[in-house]
Structures are given as structure tokens and as C-alpha cells.
Amino acid sequence: MSFINYSSREINCKIVYYGPGLCGKTTNLQYIYKKTNPDSKGKLISLATETERTLFFDFLPLALGEIRGFKTRFHLYTVPGQVFYDASRKLILKGVDGVVFVADSQIERMEANIESIENLRINLAEQGYNLDAVPFIVQYNKRDLPNVVPLDELKKALNPKKIPDFEAVATDGTGVFDTLKAIAKLVIMELKKGQQGG
Amino acid sequence: MLGSDLVMYEEEFKQIDAELQRLLAQANAKVVFLVDKNGQLIAATGETENLDTTSLASLTAGNIAATGGMAKLLGEKEFSILFHEGQRDNIHISIIGQRVILVVIFDQRSSLGLVRLRVKKSAEFLGGIFSQLLQKVESGKGAGKGGDSPFAEITDEDIDKLFG
Numbered sequence: 001m002s003f004i005n006y007s008s009r010e011i012n013c014k015i016v017y018y019g020p021g022l023c024g025k026t027t028n029l030q031y032i033y034k035k036t037n038p039d040s041k042g043k044l045i046s047l048a049t050e051t052e053r054t055l056f057f058d059f060l061p062l063a064l065g066e067i068r069g070f071k072t073r074f075h076l077y078t079v080p081g082q083v084f085y086d087a088s089r090k091l092i093l094k095g096v097d098g099v100v101f102v103a104d105s106q107i108e109r110m111e112a113n114i115e116s117i118e119n120l121r122i123n124l125a126e127q128g129y130n131l132d133a134v135p136f137i138v139q140y141n142k143r144d145l146p147n148v149v150p151l152d153e154l155k156k157a158l159n160p161k162k163i164p165d166f167e168a169v170a171t172d173g174t175g176v177f178d179t180l181k182a183i184a185k186l187v188i189m190e191l192k193k194g195q196q197g198g
Numbered sequence: 199m200l201g202s203d204l205v206m207y208e209e210e211f212k213q214i215d216a217e218l219q220r221l222l223a224q225a226n227a228k229v230v231f232l233v234d235k236n237g238q239l240i241a242a243t244g245e246t247e248n249l250d251t252t253s254l255a256s257l258t259a260g261n262i263a264a265t266g267g268m269a270k271l272l273g274e275k276e277f278s279i280l281f282h283e284g285q286r287d288n289i290h291i292s293i294i295g296q297r298v299i300l301v302v303i304f305d306q307r308s309s310l311g312l313v314r315l316r317v318k319k320s321a322e323f324l325g326g327i328f329s330q331l332l333q334k335v336e337s338g339k340g341a342g343k344g345g346d347s348p349f350a351e352i353t354d355e356d357i358d359k360l361f362g
Binding site: 002004007011012042043045047056057059064065067069070072087088090091185191 | 348
């Protein structure tokens with residue numbers, strides 16, 4: 001649910017990074033924060049526990065520049081990945097314009113990935129969204145680790161609809177901006193569709 | 199207005215801005231701002247120069263969302279007012295028309311009673327403006343009028359440019 005302000009000529013969109021615990025959602029945001037020009041970003045806010053596990057959400061506002069004279073801002077959020085924080089995850093999905101699912105490529109996390117993507121579908125449905133209809137990107141993270149699931153298998157399990165997907169190593173930034181760019185594009189195109197439709 | 203975008207037009211924005219300024223003065227507050235429930239800052243007035251209003255907006259919405267979750271668990275519809283008391287500054291947060299959040303930051307120059315009283319009055323007025331805005335958006339008036347919608351002719355190139 002974007003916010004279009006004709007008075008100040010601004011567009012604000014909300015993107016949520018979803019995925020199982022420790023898959024690298026916060027790391028994605030940290031890398032984007034590190035690599036973005038100070039003028040175009042706000043503070044990275046992390047509501048985390050003392051052991052740096054996300055408790056409620058991370059938040060990073062990004063001002064990307066102008067589209068047709070409108071300042072375009074993306075508000076990036078992560079959810080807490082741990083299973084028992086489900087109530088918080090639901091709240092953060094409210095008003096979402098686009099979702100990035102960050103998968104953990106390690107073999108032992110495959111079950112957690114599948115559980116999390118199913119949880120995403122259910123929580124979106126509770127808000128009245130259909131995962132197949134919202135702008136959605138899948139990122140296969142941690143591709144640098146030795147014990148990863150082959151890409152084909154990941155795709156088959158997590159992306160049967162063949163939506164745009166990316167391999168990533170969030171710790172060194174590989175694939176992070178490709179993912180962000182792709183979801184931003186989908187979100188803006190969705191806005192365009194919505195405007196034309198209305 | 200679940201499922202539709204929040205759109206703000208010049209006319210309503212001016213009315214809202216004027217009302218926030220009036221509230222700021224009448225409640226003797228430091229800062230007054232308005233956030234939508236998804237965390238987008240709608241308008242702000244007062245001593246905002248050294249204040250990270252974007253982050254405050256997001257955290258306010260998170261706060262309201264968490265409190266709303268608690269309300270649900272207790273069988274309440276919502277907790278419509280939150281109040282945080284600090285040593286120097288206090289924050290009064292209230293929900294207007296189930297859709298937007300009004301935040302007033304004040305210090306010892308004002309009082310909770312005064313803020314509550316003034317917020318109540320402003321809430322009625324602001325609620326009216328937002329239902330007017332809602333009607334306008336739903337009837338499609340104003341949106342993309344005269345082809346000035348920023349999205350109408352967007353291209354891949356425009357989007358690529360954003361990322362330099």
C-alpha cells in the first residue's frame with residue numbers, strides 16, 4: 001500500500017524482506033545501508049535482541065531519486081525470522097508493496113525455507129493479499145558456503161512459478177542490489193498498472 | 199480502504215498541515231506529526247529540524263501495530279491512545295479513524311490533560327478530512343487527472359536511472 005503525495009510530489013513504497021531465521025535478511029539491509037550514498041538514506045533502525053537477533057523489525061528508508069518529478073522512496077523492512085515471532089511478522093506485512101523472500105541455501109535449512117515461505121503465504125492471505133499477485137522476488141543467499149543445495153533444487157522447491165530470482169552472498173554484497181533493483185522495478189510497475197486500472 | 203493506496207492531494211494536505219499547526223499552538227506542543235498505519239509520514243510540524251521524523255514514523259506505526267496485536271489478544275478492537283512519559287519529553291499517540299496516527303511530542307510547558315483535550319478536537323477534524331480524501335480516491339477523482347500521474351508513462355529506463 002504505497003503512499004502517493006501529490007502535494008509534496010513523493011511516492012513511498014514498502015518492501016519487506018522475509019525468510020527463515022538467520023537467512024540473512026538483516027545482512028541484506030546492512031549491506032544496502034553500507035553502500036548507499038549518505039544523502040539518500042536514513043538511519044538503519046534495528047529492533048534486535050542483545051545477541052543481534054531481530055526482535056521486531058529492521059527499517060531502512062531509501063530515497064532513490066526522482067521518477068517523472070516525483071521523489072521515490074522505498075522503506076525496507078525485515079521481519080524476525082524465528083518461528084515464534086509470528087505475531088510480529090504479521091504486523092510488519094501490513095501495507096506491503098513488495099516482498100523479497102531470502103532463502104538460506106544450506107542443506108540443513110531447506111525445511112526452514114519451505115516452512116517460512118508457506119508461513120509468508122498464510123500471513124499475506126490474512127491481510128487479504130495473494131502471494132502470487134504481489135510483487136515478489138526470491139533470493140538464494142549464502143551461495144558461498146560449501147554445504148549448499150544445488151540451484152535447480154532450490155528453484156524447484158521455492159520458486160515453482162518461476163518468478164525472478166537471484167543467487168546471493170549478502171555478507172559480501174553479491175546479488176543484494178540486483179535483488180533490490182528487481183523488487184523496486186516490480187513495485188513501480190505494479191503502481192503503474194494500478195493507476196492505469198483506476 | 200484496505201487494499202488501496204493512500205493518496206494525498208494539495209488541497210487536503212494544506213488543510214491537514216493547517217490543523218496540525220493549530221494543534222501544535224493550542225496544545226503548547228514541541229512537535230506534531232501524522233503517520234499512516236503502515237509507517238509512512240504524512241505531515242509534520244513544530245521543532246522537527248533535529249528530529250528523524252522518518253524513523254519516528256516507522257517506529258510509531260510499529261508501536262501501534264504491536265499494541266493493536268495485544269488488543270486483539272484481549273478481545274479489544276484497539277487501544278486508541280498510547281502515552282509514553284519521559285524525563286524531559288512525552289509522547290501522546292492516538293489513532294484517528296482507524297487509519298492514521300496522530301503523534302504529539304510535548305514537554306513541561308504543556309500537560310497531558312491539555313494535550314488530550316486538544317487532540318480530541320483535532321481528531322474529529324482530521325477524521326473528516328481523511329474520509330473526504332478516501333471518497334476522492336475511491337471515486338477516482340484527481341488521480342492521474344489530465345495525465346499527470348507520475349506512473350502513466352514510466353519506462354524501465356526511468357527505473358534503471360534510480361539506481362544510477
